[in-house]
Structures are given as structure tokens and as C-alpha cells.
Amino acid sequence: MISAETLGRNGVVQRRWHNQDTKFQYLWNCKEYLNKASRIILATDADAPGQALAEELARRLGKERCWRVTWPTKTGTGVCKDANEVLSCIYFAYFFRRSKCGRC
Structure with missing residues (x-):
């Protein structure tokens, strides 16, 4: 059953990242600060988990404003x-x- 809070405008289900996503809670704690940034530099480890993290962060923060360190x-x-x-x-x-x- 979908609650009225989860059901968004026009019956579209909206994902409530900030309440349900504890793995990336640190992003939501800094949401106001991050929203003001026009460019975000991601400097994760060069191994596979580090690259996966960079991809996920860019997806969540907006790929158009994320730059990756090589x-x-x-x-x-x-x-x-x-x-x-x-x-x-x-x-x-x-x-x-x-x-x-x-x-x-």
C-alpha cells in the first residue's frame, strides 16, 4: 500500500531519498551547501569500488556539474x-x- 505522503502530484510515486537512504545520509546533511555548488570535484579511489562510488555520487548530485580526478x-x-x-x-x-x- 502506498501512503498519501509517498504518492506525489498526479499520482506519480516519488522516492524519498533523504528519509530512506541511510547509506548516503552525509549528502543530505549537506544538501543546502551542495545545491549552491556549480561544480563538484569527485576524488575517489581508482579501484572498482571507488569508481562505482564516483558514478553514484555524480548520478545523485548531477553529472553535469561533477568533475572527476584522474x-x-x-x-x-x-x-x-x-x-x-x-x-x-x-x-x-x-x-x-x-x-x-x-x-x-
Whole structure:
């Protein structure tokens, strides 16, 4: 049975994300702030779960205003997983005066 609250205008069922979606509650806690943003930069992990999260966030926030970070490649082992790995490579390259650190 559909309650009158769930049944929207003209008999169209509306999904009540903010009340039922606890997995993404943090988005709804910041809804007013996010609605004001004309551009949102998504910097998720480069692995499959991180990419899936970026897709879901873009879908919920509006793909037209979401931009995704592409992490740089490491020497012979694919892309850096996240911002921490990028910073780690920069740190080691700078302090050990190498163009590429041994970890990247």
C-alpha cells in the first residue's frame, strides 16, 4: 500500500531519498551547501569500488556539474590508487632527489 505522503502530484510515486537512504545520509546533511555548488570535484579511489562510488555520487548530485580526478600513472604498475599515494610518491621523489621514487 502506498501512503498519501509517498504518492506525489498526479499520482506519480516519488522516492524519498533523504528519509530512506541511510547509506548516503552525509549528502543530505549537506544538501543546502551542495545545491549552491556549480561544480563538484569527485576524488575517489581508482579501484572498482571507488569508481562505482564516483558514478553514484555524480548520478545523485548531477553529472553535469561533477568533475572527476584522474590519478597519475606509476612506473609500470598502473595508476596511483588515491591522493595519499600520489603525495607519497611526490614526497619520496623530492626528498631523495630522484625523478621517480622507488615505490612509484
